[in-house]
Amino acid sequence: MIKKYLQLGFILIGCSSLFAQIEKPSEIFWNNLKKHCGKAYEGKLPEHITRDDFAGKKLTMHVKSCSVNEIKIPFNVGDNYSRTWILTKKDGIITLKHDHRHDNGTSETITFYGGTNTNYGFKDFQMFPADQATATLIDYASTNIWWITLDDKTFSYNLQKAGSKTPFNVYFDLTKEIETPPAPWGWGTPR
Template identity: 85%
Template sequence: MMKKFLQLGYILIGCSPLFAQTEKPSDIFWKNLEKHCGKAYEGKLAEHIKRDDFAGKKLTMHVKSCSENEIKIPFNVGDNYSRTWVLTKNDGIITLKHDHRHEDGTSDSITYYGGTNTNYGFKDFQTFPADQETANLIDYASTNIWWITLDDNVFSYNLQKAGSKNQFNVFFDLTKEIKTPPAPWGWGKAR
């Protein structure tokens, strides 16, 4: 009788929600970002940021392309459509790369830099320390850390350079969808 009771106990414990496989935080983050696919939003720089190349220009993001393992988000500064954030997911780990293009669609000489999260992150926060490819391409960016936050109201893109007291932060209001901006430079060509 005791043996059957113990066997039943092991079966019940194995079926317990405590032992059930839980969804990775990165997968929750990914699904929540996919909800915005096809939508565009306007952003604002953090108040402390003073960049002449961004001053007075409309900042937009467009979650333009979503697949199981890749999300492309063009980030536009005024009529400059050169930037696309490319997120990829491999075994639950997310990578961020920056695809920069010229107006004719060709790659910029500095493109596809970024990093890969070292773990699953959080459902509303993913971080991307600079990878070796970035260090080889842009030596001064070898200690960069990018991060993205995402909740029901705000998507933020952020950058901290080691040794700098300044951060780059841009916040997009997810509660106010805007008209879809023009396609980024090079869209439709091999990307």
């Protein structure tokens, strides 16, 4: 009888180590994004987006900095280099924050807002509902949901605001690398 329980125990230990080796979807997403580190891409808005501050301007993203638990992606609108998306990873859960800077490198009043995925997400899709820090900083953004999609051809950044019938989307073509844009405002300056 003891021999039977020992055999069952070894089987369970073997199964648990097998499950431990299965890569989390968030880790697959993270590693696929890191493959683009150092590369820049041009983006476009879908036709339903009619933001005057984006109209006719070149949209670029640059996967500028990658480490084990942090990826920084400046998002440029024309010659405005104020925006950087910061993704961090802790225990397999990804957080998105928005770092906004003035051209002199100082932080804007509204900066470092975003959210944390509530689970591991999917290998090609991560969602970030607004966190409490965001709700405190920008009360009208407390119900915002951001998400990023990633596959072999496209990276998309998306935002849905409560009460809005249409989301904000920008799509980047990962099949056509472009020249690296200038460094974002405040790059290297402490927060």
